[in-house]
Structures are given as C-alpha cells and as structure tokens.
Amino acid sequence: MTDMTVSGSAPEATQMPEKRVWRDIGIKRRYAAERRFKAYGLGAVLVGLVCLGMLLVSVVSKGYTAFLQTSIQLDITFDKKVIDPQGQAATNDRVLLMANYPVLATRALAKVLGVDESDRKLRRDLSGMISNGVRTQLRDMVLADPSIIGKTRSVWVLAAADVDSAYKGQIDLSVDQARRKVDDQQVAWMNKLAGEGILKGRFNTGIFVNGASSRPETAGMGVAMIGSMYMMAIVLVLALPIGVAASIYLEEFAPKNRWTDLIEVNINNLAAVPSIVFGLLGLAVFINFMHLPRSASLVGGLVLTLMTLPTIIIATRAALKAVPPSIRAAALGIGASKMQMVFHHVLPLAAPGILTGTIIGLAQALGETAPLLLIGMVAFVADYPATPMDPATALPVQIYMWANEAERAFVERTSGAIIILLMFLAVMNITAIILRRRFERRW
Amino acid sequence: MSTTTILSIVLVLAVVAYVLGRATAKRRAAASGIKLHSREGYYGSFALLWTIVPSLILLAVWLVVSPLVVDEAVRESFPEHVKAETAATQSLAMGMVESVARGLRRLDETEMTRVKMGFSALRPVLASKGVALAGDGEDYMVDAAIRLNAWNDASRLWMTICVLGLALAGLAYAQWRIRPEVRARNSVERAVLIALISASAIAILTTIGIVLSMLSETISFFRSVPPLEFFFGTVWDPRFAATVGTTSSDGQFGLIPLLAGTVYIALVAMLFAVPIGLFAATYLAEYAGSKFRAVAKPLIEVLAGIPTIVYGFFALVTVGPFLRDLSADIAGIATGNATGFIQAQSVLTAGIVMGIMLIPFVSSLSDDIITAVPRAMRDGSLGLGATRSETMRKVILPAALPGIVGALLLTASRAIGETMIVVLAAGVAARLTINPFEPMTTVTVKIVNQLTGDLEFNSPQTLVAFALGLTLFFITLGLNIYALYIVRKYREQYE
Numbered sequence: 001m002t003d004m005t006v007s008g009s010a011p012e013a014t015q016m017p018e019k020r021v022w023r024d025i026g027i028k029r030r031y032a033a034e035r036r037f038k039a040y041g042l043g044a045v046l047v048g049l050v051c052l053g054m055l056l057v058s059v060v061s062k063g064y065t066a067f068l069q070t071s072i073q074l075d076i077t078f079d080k081k082v083i084d085p086q087g088q089a090a091t092n093d094r095v096l097l098m099a100n101y102p103v104l105a106t107r108a109l110a111k112v113l114g115v116d117e118s119d120r121k122l123r124r125d126l127s128g129m130i131s132n133g134v135r136t137q138l139r140d141m142v143l144a145d146p147s148i149i150g151k152t153r154s155v156w157v158l159a160a161a162d163v164d165s166a167y168k169g170q171i172d173l174s175v176d177q178a179r180r181k182v183d184d185q186q187v188a189w190m191n192k193l194a195g196e197g198i199l200k201g202r203f204n205t206g207i208f209v210n211g212a213s214s215r216p217e218t219a220g221m222g223v224a225m226i227g228s229m230y231m232m233a234i235v236l237v238l239a240l241p242i243g244v245a246a247s248i249y250l251e252e253f254a255p256k257n258r259w260t261d262l263i264e265v266n267i268n269n270l271a272a273v274p275s276i277v278f279g280l281l282g283l284a285v286f287i288n289f290m291h292l293p294r295s296a297s298l299v300g301g302l303v304l305t306l307m308t309l310p311t312i313i314i315a316t317r318a319a320l321k322a323v324p325p326s327i328r329a330a331a332l333g334i335g336a337s338k339m340q341m342v343f344h345h346v347l348p349l350a351a352p353g354i355l356t357g358t359i360i361g362l363a364q365a366l367g368e369t370a371p372l373l374l375i376g377m378v379a380f381v382a383d384y385p386a387t388p389m390d391p392a393t394a395l396p397v398q399i400y401m402w403a404n405e406a407e408r409a410f411v412e413r414t415s416g417a418i419i420i421l422l423m424f425l426a427v428m429n430i431t432a433i434i435l436r437r438r439f440e441r442r443w
Numbered sequence: 444m445s446t447t448t449i450l451s452i453v454l455v456l457a458v459v460a461y462v463l464g465r466a467t468a469k470r471r472a473a474a475s476g477i478k479l480h481s482r483e484g485y486y487g488s489f490a491l492l493w494t495i496v497p498s499l500i501l502l503a504v505w506l507v508v509s510p511l512v513v514d515e516a517v518r519e520s521f522p523e524h525v526k527a528e529t530a531a532t533q534s535l536a537m538g539m540v541e542s543v544a545r546g547l548r549r550l551d552e553t554e555m556t557r558v559k560m561g562f563s564a565l566r567p568v569l570a571s572k573g574v575a576l577a578g579d580g581e582d583y584m585v586d587a588a589i590r591l592n593a594w595n596d597a598s599r600l601w602m603t604i605c606v607l608g609l610a611l612a613g614l615a616y617a618q619w620r621i622r623p624e625v626r627a628r629n630s631v632e633r634a635v636l637i638a639l640i641s642a643s644a645i646a647i648l649t650t651i652g653i654v655l656s657m658l659s660e661t662i663s664f665f666r667s668v669p670p671l672e673f674f675f676g677t678v679w680d681p682r683f684a685a686t687v688g689t690t691s692s693d694g695q696f697g698l699i700p701l702l703a704g705t706v707y708i709a710l711v712a713m714l715f716a717v718p719i720g721l722f723a724a725t726y727l728a729e730y731a732g733s734k735f736r737a738v739a740k741p742l743i744e745v746l747a748g749i750p751t752i753v754y755g756f757f758a759l760v761t762v763g764p765f766l767r768d769l770s771a772d773i774a775g776i777a778t779g780n781a782t783g784f785i786q787a788q789s790v791l792t793a794g795i796v797m798g799i800m801l802i803p804f805v806s807s808l809s810d811d812i813i814t815a816v817p818r819a820m821r822d823g824s825l826g827l828g829a830t831r832s833e834t835m836r837k838v839i840l841p842a843a844l845p846g847i848v849g850a851l852l853l854t855a856s857r858a859i860g861e862t863m864i865v866v867l868a869a870g871v872a873a874r875l876t877i878n879p880f881e882p883m884t885t886v887t888v889k890i891v892n893q894l895t896g897d898l899e900f901n902s903p904q905t906l907v908a909f910a911l912g913l914t915l916f917f918i919t920l921g922l923n924i925y926a927l928y929i930v931r932k933y934r935e936q937y938e
Binding site for chain 2: 030031033034036037038040041042043044045047048049051052054055058059062241242243245246247248249250253254262263265266267268269270272273274275276277278279280281283284285289306309310313337338339363366367368369370373374376378396399400403411414415418421422425429
C-alpha cells in the first residue's frame with residue numbers, strides 16, 4: 001500500500017499537467033526531500049559499514065604478518081670449548097645454564113656467510129641478526145640432552161626483530177642506514193640468506209605459546225590465553241548458576257512489590273555501570289579487604305562474573321518469558337508443584353535461549369580490559385600460571401601492554417593478538433547464532 | 444586437614460546421605476504401609492541438604508572468622524612497647540610475624556630448636572630454606588610466629604572436627620526424621636527457593652558493595668583533601684607519593700579538567716554517532732529491502748561486539764596518525780607550513796573512534812523504538828499522502844522522541860564511562876582547552892593512571908581514584924535511571 005502512493009501519483013502528474021498544476025505545488029520539492037532523506041540514510045549505513053571495514057582491514061593488514069616469524073636455519077656445532085671450557089659440567093650444574101650460547105649461533109652464521117668473525121664490527125652485525133632468544137633455545141636443547149655437546153645439529157633459530165621487520169618489508173630501506181635499525185651489511189646478508197632459502201618466514205607458534213618477553217620476536221600470549229581461560233571458566237561456573245537462579249526467582253516466583261522492583265532497577269543499572277567501576281570494586285573488596293592475591297585470574301574471574309551477571313540475567317529472563325503460559329498451566333494442572341513446573345518444564349524449554357545469552361555474556365567478558373587493569377593484571381608474567389591464584393594476564397590486557405610498547409615490531413604483534421582475540425569472539429558469537437537457529441522454538 | 448579435603452569428605456557424605464535417605468524412606472514406607480508423601484528422591488535430597496548445608500555454613504564462617512580471631516590474639520600477645528606504637532607499625536610487625544610463621548613451616552625439629560634462640564639465629568636458617576625476610580625483626584616476633592602457627596593449627600583441627608561432626612549429625616538427624624508422612628518435597632523446595640532468593644540478592648549486594656567500598660575510600664581521601672578543592676579545583680596535578688607519609692598538600696586534585704575532558708570527548712563522540720546511528724536506523728527500518736537489511740544490520744551490530752581495546756589500538760595506530768598527517772597536508776596547502784594542527788592523541792581522535800563504537804548502540808536502540816511505534820500511526824500518515832520521510836520526520840520521530848532521548852542518554856552514559864579508547868587515544872595531559880585538536884584527559888584515564896603500577900594504599904594519590912570512580916558511578920547512575928524512567932514511561936503510552 002505504501003508503495004502505491006509513490007509510484008501511482010507520479011505518472012498521473014505527467015499525464016495531465018495543466019489540470020494538476022495547482023495540486024502539484026511542492027510535490028517536486030517533497031520528492032527531492034524524500035530522495036535526500038533516503039540518501040542520507042543509505043549514506044549513514046554505508047559510513048557504519050565502512051568504519052567496520054576500515055577497522056578490520058587496518059588490524060588485519062598490520063597483523064597477518066605476525067603469524068609468520070623470520071627464522072634462520074643454522075648448522076650449530078655445540079662446541080665443548082664454548083659451553084664447558086673447563087669440563088665442570090658434571091660437578092657444577094650452573095655451567096650449562098650460564099654458558100655463552102649465542103656465540104654458537106653467531107659462529108654458525110659466520111660460517112654460512114663466509115665472514116671473518118674476528119672483525120669486531122662484523123661480529124656485532126652478525127649477532128644483531130639473531131634473536132637473543134637463541135640463548136634459551138640452545139640452552140634448553142643442551143639441558144634436555146647433554147650428549148649433543150660436541151655434535152652438530154641443524155636448528156631453526158629466530159631472526160632478530162629488526163631483521164624480521166626488514167624481511168617483511170616494514171622498514172623503509174631507502175632511508176640512510178644510520179637512521180634505521182638494520183644496516184646495509186645486515187640487509188645484504190639477509191637477502192643472501194633468503195636467496196639460499198636458509199632465511200624464511202615460518203609459522204609462528206611462539207605467539208600462541210610463549211609468555212611475556214621484552215623482545216618482540218619471542219613475546220607470545222600463552223600466559224594471557226591461559227589466564228583468560230581460567231577467568232572464563234570461573235565466570236561460567238559462577239555467573240551461569242547464579243544468573244539463572246536469580247532470573248528464575250524474579251520471573252517465576254517473585255511477588256510484584258517494591259523489593260523486586262528495586263532488584264529489577266538494580267540489575268538494569270548494573271548492566272550499564274562503566275566497567276572500570278567494577279575494577280574499583282574488585283580492588284577494594286577482593287584485594288584490599290579479602291586479601292586475595294593481585295594479578296590472579298581468580299580475582300579477574302570474580303570481577304568479570306559480577307559484570308556478566310546482569311547480561312545473563314537479562315537474557316535468561318527473556319528466554320523464560322518466551323515460554324508460553326500454556327506449558328506452565330498444563331504442568332500445574334496435572335499436579336506438579338511450582339518448583340517442579342519450573343525445573344522440569346520451563347527451564348529445559350528456555351535452555352537454548354539461556355545458553356545463547358551466556359555465550360554472548362562470556363564473549364563480552366573475554367574482551368573486557370579496563371577492570372583487569374585495576375586489579376593488577378598488567379603484569380610481566382613469563383611463566384604459565386599453574387592455578388587461578390597465580391599471577392597471569394588476559395588476552396585484552398596483553399594487547400594493551402603490547403600497544404604501549406615502543407618498538408616497531410610490537411605493532412605487528414599487537415595486531416596479531418587482536419586477530420586472535422577477534423577470532424575467539426567470532427567463534428563464540430557464531431556458536432551462539434547457530435545454537436539459536438538450531439534450537440530456537442517459536443510458539 | 445586442608446579445606447579441599449574437608450570439602451570432598453562432606454561431598455562424599457552428601458552422596459551417602461542421599462542414598463541412605465532414599466532407602467530409609469522406602470523401607471519405612473513398606474514397613475508402616477503408609478504411602479510416601481513425596482517421591483523418594485526428595486527424601487534423599489532432604490537428607491543431603493541436612494548433611495551439607497549446616498556444615499558448609501559452619502565451614503565458611505569458620506574460615507572467615509578464625510584468621511581474624513587468631514590475628515587479634517597474636518597482636519594481643521605482643522609486648523607492651525609494641526602495643527604502644529601506631530597502628531601502622533603494628534601492622535608492619537604483624538606482617539613480619541606472618542612471613543616468619545610461613546618460613547617456620549618449612550623447618551624440621553632440630554632447626555626449630557635453633558630458631559628459638561631468637562631472630563638473629565632465625566634469619567640465616569630461613570634464608571637457607573629460600574625464605575627471604577624483609578628488614579630486621581625483634582626476638583619477640585619468633586615467639587609470636589610460633590604462637591601464630593600453633594593457634595592456626597589448633598583452629599584448623601577444631602574446624603575439621605566441628606564441620607565433619609556437624610555433617611554427620613545432620614545426616615543422622617535426617618535419617619531419624621524421615622517418615623512416610625514427612626513432607627520432604629516441601630522442605631526441599633523451600634530450601635531451593637531460599638537459594639533462588641539469595642542468588643537474586645547478589646545483584647543488590649554488588650551495588651551496595653560498589654557504593655560502600657568506594658565510599659569508605661573516598662571518605663578517607665576527603666580527610667586529606669577537602670571536597671570543595673576536589674570538586675571545584677581547576678588544576679589536576681597529583682604528584683607522586685614520593686616518600687612514605689607524604690601529606691595531602693603536595694598535590695592538587697581538581698576534578699574540573701578531567702570532567703571537562705570527559706564531557707568534551709563524549710560530546711564529540713555523540714556528534715559523530717547520533718546522526719549516523721539515527722539515519723541508519725530509519726533507513727534500515729523504513730527503506731532497506733529485506734536482503735540488504737539482513738546483511739547490513741548484523742554487520743553494524745558487529746561494531747558493538749568488538750572489544751574497546753581494539754578500538755583504542757585502531758585510534759592509536761591508524762586514526763590518530765591519519766588525522767595528524769591529514770592536518771599537516773591541509774596546513775601545507777593552505778599556509779605552506781606543513782606542520783599538523785591536529786595532534787595524534789587528541790579529543791577529535793578519541794571522539795571519532797568512540798563515535799564509531801557508539802553507532803550500533805544508537806542505531807539498534809532507535810530501531811527498537813521506531814518499530815515500537817504503532818503501525819496505525821504510520822499507515823494513517825501515509826494514507827493522508829505524506830511521503831515516507833515526512834511520515835518519519837513528522838509522525839514517527841516525534842512519537843518516538845522520548846524513547847530516543849532515553850536511548851541517547853544511555854549511549855551518553857556509555858561514552859562517559861568508556862575507558863580503553865581514551866586511555867590509548869586521548870592523552871594524559873589534564874588541561875582545560877576548547878581546541879578539539881589537542882589532547883585532553885578523562886576521569887577514567889586518571890583512574891587507570893593512578894591505580895596501575897606500584898600502589899601505596901592510604902596515599903591521597905591512590906585514594907583519589909576511588910573518589911573519581913564514585914563520581915563517575917553517580918553520573919552514570921543518574922543518566923541510566925533517568926533514561927530507564929523515560930523509556931519505561933514511553934513504552935506504557937502505547938501498550
């Protein structure tokens with residue numbers, strides 16, 4: 001019907017111009033206004049979509065390279081003269097820990113490149129090619145199997161962050177070499193090694209498993225992922241039962257009075273309280289008053305639980321409301337108690353809706369940063385947390401910390417971390433959508 | 444016994460109680476020939492509840508109260524000259540005693556006898572066990588630590604006995620109570636109802652917790668900085684808590700520059716988000732074909748699902764530098780001097796990026812409200828010959844106006860409380876300016892700044908964060924309640 005007003009009157013107006021003139025005053029103007037209005041609307045939608053696109057393109061274009069890490073394949077000779085010159089390894093276990101492993105890598109690199117490493121400048125350039133993380137890498141190899149001392153092994157070692165950036169084309173090589181972090185000599189070596197296939201980008205497992213590091217090439221978000229996992233588990237275990245119980249009470253049992261009205265206003269308001277306020281609550285109550293450890297995933301989980309509760313309660317109540325009253329009446333009619341009616345009939349029928357709401361609440365909690373900053377999750381944690389009481393970080397907090405790092409290579413890391421976080425969120429939200437499509441019932 | 448062990452024993456007892464309760468109910472019913480009042484599972488649950496609820500409540504209370512009591516008792520046992528000291532010194536001494544006590548746990552018999560000689564003998568022994576003690580202690584601390592350990596052990600022993608005893612007593616009592624005529628279902632359902640009520644009370648407790656915890660810290664902040672100076676001060680310069688015991692007068696804590704920055708950035712964000720969001724909502728509700736709508740609406744809502752830290756990073760590395768370079772180009776063309784007049788961290792950067800984040804809030808809230816306007820009003824207007832845009836502007840929007848205002852207030856409260864974008868994009872300089880191209884700072888940025896890093900609780904530099912948080916809480920609370928009130932009132936008009 002609405003379509004006819006537009007399409008029906010226009011041809012008429014052209015057919016009988018003389019007669020219609022007095023009635024058509026302003027019709028052109030009005031239609032122009034109509035078209036303008038429509039264009040504004042379309043423009044607004046497009047601006048929104050463009051913003052989304054720019055955001056994603058910006059993150060992905062900066063971050064996809066983070067999943068490849070430049071490595072160099074070296075035949076490293078575990079020279080006994082370097083590792084254990086005095087032959088004390090059997091008696092003093094610090095020898096193997098403290099040995100000068102980077103020299104082994106530098107030597108191997110010098111051999112490949114055919115460079116005389118007695119030249120000081122060249123030696124510095126050489127060691128600048130290889131990440132300092134090689135120290136722990138080779139040390140762990142030796143500690144795991146001391147019999148390799150004296151033998152030669154082919155090892156992929158990480159290139160230094162600046163070489164990595166240069167190899168990925170993120171450093172402008174036309175700038176004078178004094179003003180960039182890799183000099184021409186290193187670039188030449190890099191190109192030579194790349195040509196031989198010894199230096200190349202390999203899939204970066206480090207970003208998934210490593211802990212915090214001040215060197216971008218060995219920094220990873222393993223600790224953050226474990227911390228986030230602990231927190232999500234705590235939120236799920238606490239917020240889901242409490243939220244469902246609260247909604248059942250409010251929706252099915254609560255009398256309509258001031259008290260329940262107060263609870264209702266409260267829940268709606270809590271859903272809109274700035275997240276940072278929950279951080280202050282966590283700091284004052286859980287850390288200052290209850291003396292729980294700072295930086296622990298437990299505290300983070302508790303704070304996020306309080307934040308997620310309103311979301312879960314609102315979703316659960318909507319799901320309970322959607323169950324038709326006839327189900328309730330039928331259950332009561334055949335003699336079920338009210339509690340049986342709720343737990344045997346209404347709750348199972350509302351379960352898909354509750355589940356969807358819970359997943360969306362969890363996804364929100366996973367991306368939340370501000371409250372975690374206040375309870376000390378901004379921490380340099382290199383070791384995996386064994387329990388939720390140990391210091392840990394979280395995915396978004398790790399992103400925040402990397403975003404504050406000055407080094408160029410951390411921008412790439414940060415974007416890579418954001419991609420990982422967004423992947424998690426996408427998976428959770430898509431699961432929620434699929435669950436809703438699959439199980440949603442319309443009465 | 445550790446708490447986990449006690450818990451698992453109680454849980455095992457609970458299972459036993461459930462099985463026994465069911466069996467007892469069946470047996471007694473068969474013996475007496477009376478039909479069971481409830482289904483047999485309810486008798487099991489009845490016994491189970493009697494077993495775990497009292498004992499777990501006792502356990503929880505004990506775990507909370509016992510450390511307080513022991514702590515108090517140990518402090519009581521300090522020598523007189525320590526008790527004469529200030530509360531802070533006593534807390535310090537208590538902390539020392541606690542770490543000594545933790546260290547003593549690692550020692551064996553012979554080492555214990557050596558340790559009794561005094562603090563000077565203790566230190567090397569503990570150091571050899573990997574327990575480093577901060578600072579020097581006095582001899583009485585060793586005794587106090589030994590007492591602390593002994594009392595804690597005693598408390599734990601009695602706790603184990605009492606909790607397990609209570610669980611067994613509850614089990615026995617339930618067994619004795621179970622008869623066919625006992626209304627087990629009613630008791631169990633009453634217990635479940637109480638659990639449901641307490642779950643919904645948590646929402647209230649959270650709010651109370653927020654207000655009380657922040658209020659107490661704020662009050663102690665106002666003890667060192669007068670409220671007038673805080674609320675009406677125009678200079679924010681808190682300094683650092685350089686030395687322990689620094690007094691208030693070192694820093695200036697003026698709220699005005701922070702509040703101005705917060706409002707200014709929120710205003711820019713709203714100016715960006717509101718027209719786009721409203722137009723997008725009307726287009727999607729009125730003009731878009733169903734296919735376009737099915738694609739565009741969820742895509743715009745994706746913007747709401749992206750974590751704010753991602754927006755912050757986007758502002759930091761993309762939008763900020765882009766605006767700076769753009770302004771440099773403009774300045775280069777206009778004046779020949781290519782220095783940018785927009786700084787990378789600025790009100791404009793933060794405002795625009797926050798505006799992007801707010802678009803989906805505005806659009807989906809307004810969409811709900813626009814579609815809630817009764818069909819008859821729209822049809823009536825169109826039937827009179829109005830175009831769609833006229834219907835929208837002159838009929839639907841006025842009818843939806845209160846709801847939309849409510850939605851905008853909710854959006855504004857979100858803009859004011861937003862943290863991560865402004866932390867990364869707005870800058871940290873607290874100043875009063877009306878130039879949107881310069882950095883300003885917000886309340887939330889300062890809360891984060893004051894509370895990350897090493898904290899010394901009790902210094903006004905830290906406590907001010909709670910005063911800021913409380914202010915923020917009440918501002919957003921006011922906006923939210925007013926918005927909810929408007930939205931509710933409006934809904935009632937058409938229902």
